[in-house]
Amino acid sequence: MRVRTSRLMPGAGALVAVVALAACSSGAVSSGSGSGGSGTPVTLNLATVNNGQMKDMEKLKGEYEKSHPGVTVNFQVMEEGDLRAAVTADVASHAGQYDIVTIGAYETPQWGANGWLVDLTPDLKADASYDVNDILPPVRDVNTYDGKLYAVPFYGESSFLMYRKDVLSKAGITFSGTPTWQEVAAAAKKVDSPGMSGICMRGKPGWGDLFGPLTTVIETFGGSWYDKDWNATVNTPEWKQAVTFYKQLLDDSGEADPVSYSFNECLTAVKEGKAAMWADATVAASMLEAADSPVKGKMGYVPMPVVKTKQSGWLWSWNLAIPSxxxxxxxxxDFVKWATSKDYIKLVGQKIGWSNVPPGSRTSTYEIPEYKQAAAAYAPLTLDVMSSVNPKQPGLNPQPWVGIQYVSIPEFQDVGNQCAQLIADYIAGRSSVDDALSKCQAIAQKAGDAHKK
Known part of the structure; x- marks a missing residue:
């Protein structure tokens, strides 16, 4: 998700539900709608999430502005929860505060269906140099509605298990192939120590925080949010087993205060040598292997752990879209094409570092010699897991939506946030698992009822 990577403000989903119900090109910007005509100054307001990849884009925007005289790109960087609330309110009300927005794979098809976004398909297909077919198919698919591409990925991700090779080797632990969650729990317990937790996992409330990894754990245990008829299936043995396992893993081998940890906190813990393992977004590897990372070269990577399924990685992308x-x-x-082009990816590699290249968006990225060398530890696995996930049925059960770590209905942001708070309370020891799941079941069922035929 950063899900990326970073996550959600409670109540944002309610707003979505209410409203839903009620290049690489060169030279000056061409004239046309909003261009102001040749030579006319243009300021583009871009709302984006506060993470490393987006900050790199802000650093490099000067390269675009130099080649496009008169164009200024104004970045408005926010934490993910604030971003979602601000962008949802602006786009849904057609206020026009932003010209470009950063949105997730969850929002794109819904907002495209609502008419809130510009259909990018004609402009992208008309520019052969952009090569829209180079975008990774699973990521292209989740940003498409009714055959139309309403956003393009700035970067994409799945999830995998990251671990300190030296720490596990010293303990006599090896992973081959795809480990089970039970194997990972045993390994985490063995290497857990006062100075280094055995594993770091998200526990912070939020559908994109806690539920990023937890939903995939639930799915591989055999659970799901809904059945094919939109009946909520939260208060089931599979959910209880998965959620109980997750809490026990954190109690035995996790960080001291897991409900305060999400992506950024676990990233810091691993970098500082305070966590031996971490199951999270594949994009994290580019930060762990960056030139200035204290753990560069010390990390190992294997697919996300499983129980009853063959794989359990998620699928997410942060995308650039244009409000209608x-x-x-x-x-x-023009700017969106530049920022998601093949040449932009090369620019990041040349100016900032090849390990910092936005991953998981284009197939050609994985053919660049410099990137293949810099990202050799994780790039092949990232490409493999992103290509093999099945967002139409990630678990054992058929589902009436497309999505892995989220349910693609407008109400889910609010459902996920409320249920994440309930489960975070259980993880923190403030409630029982039965109480958390029964309350979540009622919340989920209310949303599911709205989608029954």
């Missing part, structure tokens, strides 16, 4: 309310459509499209 913008008055600068042509200029916005």
């Amino acid at each position: 309310s913008t008055k600068k459509k042509a200029a916005a499209i």
Whole structure:
């Protein structure tokens, strides 16, 4: 998800539900809707999430502005919860505050269906140099609605298990192939120590925080949010087994205060040598293997652990989209094409570092010699898991939506946030698992009822 990577503000989903119910090109920006005409100054307001990949884009925007005289790109960087709330309110109301927005795979098809986003398909297909077919198929698919591409990925991710090779080797632990969660729990317990937790996992409330990894654990234990008829299936033995396992894993071998940890906190813990393992987004590897990372070269990577399924990775992308309310459509499209192009990826490698290249968006990225060398420890596995996930049925049970670590209905943000708080309370010892799941069942069922035929 950063899910990326970073996550959600409670109540944002309620707003979505309410409203839903009620290049690489060169030269100056071409004239057209919102371009202001040749030579006319243009300021593009871009709302984006506060993470490393997006900060790199902000650092490099000057390269675009130099080649596009008169165009200024104004970045408005926010924490994920704030971003979702601000962008949802602006886009749904057609206020027009933003010309370009950063949204997740969860929002794109829903917002495209609502008419809130510009259909990028004609402009992307008209530019052969952009090569829209180079975008990884699973990521392209989750950003498509009714055959139309409403957003393009800035980067994409699945999830895998990251571990300190030296720590596990010293303890006589090896992983081959895809480990089970039971194997990982045993390993975490064995290497857990006062100075280094055996594993770091997200526990912070939020559908994109706690439920990022926890949903995949639930799915591989055989659980699901809903059955094919939109009956909630939260208060089931599979959910109880998975959630109980997750808490026990954290109690035995996790960080001291797991409900305060999400992606960024676990990333810091691993970098500082305070956690031996971490199951999370594949994009994390580029940060762990960066030139300035204290654990560069010390990490190992294997697929996300499983129980009853063959794989359990998630699928997420952070994407650039253009609100239909913008008055600068042509200029916005031009910048989006530049920031998601093959040449931009090469620019990041040359200017910032090949390990910092936005992963999981284009097939050609994995053919660049410099990137293959810099990302040799994790890039092949990232490409493999991203290509093998099945967002149409990630678990054992058929589901009436497309999505792995989320349910693609407008109400899910609010459902996920409320249920994540309930389970976080259980993880923190403030409630029982039965109480958490029974309350979550009622919340989920209310949302499910709205989608029954």
